[in-house]
Amino acid sequence: MSGIYIHIPFCKQACHYCDFHFSTSLKSKNKLILALIKEIELRKSEFPPEINSLYIGGGTPSLLNEEEITSIFTALKKTIKVDFLREITIEVNPEDINLKKLNFFKKIGFNRLSIGVQSMDDKVLKWMNRIHNKEQVLKGINLAKRSGFYDISIDFIYGTPEFLKRNYNREISEIIALKPSHLSCYHLTIENGTYFGHLEKNKKLKPLEDETSEKEFLWISNKLQSCKYEHYEISNFAFKEKKSFHNSNYWKQLPYIGIGPGAHSFLKSKRRWNISNNNQYIKCIENKKSYFEEEKLSKYDIKNEQIMLGLRTKDGFNLKKCMIGIDDHQKKDFLKKIDELLEEKLIIKKNNDIFMKPDKWLMSEFVSRKLFTLKK
The missing domain is CATH 1.10.10 (Arc Repressor Mutant, subunit A)
Incomplete structure (x- = not known):
């Protein structure tokens, strides 16, 4: 089985740790959606016959309006049987969750939400330059459950500097109380080109000591396993039968197609990646020029x-x-x-x-x- 990933490269503001491809300018959003649809049409013959998952990530896909998401689904339905997919996920930020949006997500076919929580501590969220706060997390997840979304994954970041004095026991316990079906727990990585990377370069931010990182990793693993979450991949935990099918495609080396600027694909021993520049991607698609690079794996x-x-x-x-x-x-x-x-x-x-x-x-x-x- 295979998966499709669609990259939506827009965010309201830049998180201090993020090195994914995105833009905080929405000027080209309409043109980019049209280019995404065109890429789906161009690659119609490449889509594997058996597909079990669709993942719309970013960036912040929850920034798209109903018309834009509908247009993407309409294009996909010309190529694959979307209604037969086992897992259809969209990434959502807590501040974007509302009843109207959730009802639309449900109606169009999403059966899984991936929510970028990152922390349950407002001072940590502010330090990361996240828009939302803890109250929005609690309200958003509870609203999602009342709207019929029971397959919810939460992203959480640990391994942050000790001066933040985080209470992981409290934060993780509050997340567990929400009963998400899946958690992805990532250690903070300070990447070049990010604000945190800039601080590290100027010796204003120091990565956590390895020994402390290991202690945090093991504590989180043991805590979640004690609450019936299976630690099935180094960063991922799930209730029984709730593992991510989409991510499992990657780990099992199954073929997958990535649509959009910066998206990666793996097909027939070839790995390819699209241009990580919105305007160049749009121009190349419009002018029928090459918009990707690829390599043949031995x-x-x-x-x-x-x-x-x-x-x-x-x-x-x-x-x-x-x-x-x-x-x-x-x-x-x-x-x-x-x-x-x-x-x-x-x-x-x-x-x-x-x-x-x-x-x-x-x-x-x-x-x-x-x-x-x-x-x-």
Whole structure:
């Protein structure tokens, strides 16, 4: 099964940590929606026959009006059977949630909301330059549930500087009380080109110490697991049967199509990415010029990615499948490294599956690099 991602590159204001492609100017919004629709039409033949998920993200998709979202769905319905999709998600900011919008989302076909909460502490939200406050989170999620949305995912950011003196026990407990079906908990990453990146460059912001980061990660994992959330991927937790189908497509290396500026696609061993510039994207689409770059992945690239993505999930990767197509010398070297990691208790082998326990996941990048022996 496969997924479709549509990127809506507009936000009311820039969050201090965000390095995703977006614009705070809405001047080109109408033209960009038309370009998105045109890209859907242009790529009609590329859409995989079996699709199980649609994810509209950004940016802030909840900034779009009913007419704009309807036009996107109309274009999609000419290409795929939208009504048969198992999971249809839209990202929503708490301050945008209202009854009229929720009723429209339900009517057009969305069955899952991804809500950018990030924190339940107003001072932290202000520090991140988020627009909403805690009260809007509580009101928005409760309203969404009363409107019939029971499949709700919440984004939460931890790993923030200690001077903020966050009470994670209180924040996480308040989120758990809302009973979201899914949580994505991300450690703050200070990226170049962001306001926080600027502060770090000028020595006005320092990343959290690794030891403290690990403690926070393990505490959040244990807390959520104790409340019946399955820790199924390094950053993701879900109630039973509520894992994200869309994100699981990525981790399982299933094909997916990305529509819109900055969106990525993976099809037939090719990875491609669209121009991360709204005006250039629009002009290229309008003038029938190339609007993307792509690379052909070798079988070794694919296997190494399979290891990296697998070790971030509870399922891990299949050892036999990973060794198909490699020579005897590579197999011997690979199995030797597997044995070393088993001896160090960093990985577990069950039948032919190799995986890591959640309390070891922060070592997954190190373990993956050690296993990246599958090269030409």
